[in-house]
Amino acid sequence: MTKKVIKVINLEYLRRGNKALIKDLNRALVLYQLRREGPLSRMEIAKQTKLSPSTLSKITEELKEKAMIKEIGEGQSNGGRKPVYLEFNYNFGYVIGIKIEVKRLIIALTNLKAEAIDRIELPFNYGASADEVIDLIIEGVTKITEKNKFNDRRWLGVGIGVSGLVNKKRGELIYSSLLGWSRVPFREILQKKFSVPIYIDNDVNVYTLAELEYGYGRDLNNFILVISGVGIGAGFVFNKQIYRGEFGGAGEVGHMVIYPNGNNCCCGRRGCLEAHAGEK
Incomplete structure (x- = not known):
């Protein structure tokens, strides 16, 4: 006789999970609109996102408390209260971008508007191995972060652009004929050295983005x-x-x-x- 296995689904757990997911999605939607179209008033954000005024008010207050967005002043009134304009805080954090060329590394520290704060170039010999260049990446990232220590900013991640076929999901260079490298697990190696997310992609895809x-x-x-x-x-x-x-x-x-x-x-x-x- 075959036993039936009955799984009991906790609907309350699902509801809580869905609420948290919806909240995260709504927060991301507000940030996206402010990054792409800001500065915007709350009314303009509500119109573009279709969020209710109460939901939007909670989200914007939370984002302001986290310093991810900021108020930048009042606009003109059409008879009612003057609208208060909000802007994404592009200096909320900073990221490091790395371009691997055939004979040098270009490492740039930027804010979240891709505005360069600092930049260094590190040369290496043509035909250098992947291990040699990864050691140089570690040296360069350490150097640029130690030089630019900000009390009010957070280091959010490292992005690497490299020629060739890249498995973006695994963070691995599959093969680069230009560099003569294959099967280089950049993310796996660098994640052991740095506590922030590591992203790898084909360099032209990075330019395209x-x-x-x-x-x-x-x-x-x-x-x-x-x-x-x-x-x-x-x-x-x-x-x-x-x-x-x-x-x-x-x-x-x-x-x-x-x-x-x-x-x-x-x-x-x-x-x-x-x-x-x-x-x-």
């Missing part, structure tokens, strides 16, 4: 960004989302073969676009 958030792409739903240097790559945005492809290599246009018997490429093939149009 910056363009989407702060550049010409802000007002576009679909666009293609092409970078040409030592390597050639592209970033694709469809419906305001970066398209990476099934294996993260959608933007590797530099390795399309344009001349079957052309120049040798660093990827091991001949005639790639990068081998003919990239910088030597």
Whole structure:
């Protein structure tokens, strides 16, 4: 005889969980509107987010207490109370961005508006191993954070842009023909050294994200960004989302073969676009 296993679902637990989730989503929605469209009055935020005045009031007061948003003054009155404008606090925290090039690291400390607070460049030999460059990353991040200690700011994370195929979810470089590296678990290694989140992505996707958030792409739903240097790559945005492809290599246009018997490429093939149009 087969026993039936009956699972009792605690509906009260689910309701509490859903309330917490909804609260987090509403908070994120308010922050998003202020980052993208601010400064805004509470009435303008309510109109754009469809949140009730009471819900919005609780959220904005909580965000003000955490110093994530701030009041910046009053606007003109149309007969009633003057609207108070709110703005996202771009100096609430800071982040570190790292670009790995073929012979140097560029490390920048920025606020949450991508405004550079400090920047350093660390050279390394062409053909250096991933281990050597990771040691240099640790040295550089330590140096820039110790130099810029802020009492009223928080270090929120590190982002790394590197050429090649990247598993963004695992934080791992799968393969970079330009650097000659494969299977480099950046996040796993760096997470042991730093207590903040570590993010890794293809460098052109990182450029594309910056363009989407702060550049010409802000007002576009679909666009293609092409970078040409030592390597050639592209970033694709469809419906305001970066398209990476099934294996993260959608933007590797530099390795399309344009001349079957052309120049040798660093990827091991001949005639790639990068081998003919990239910088030597």
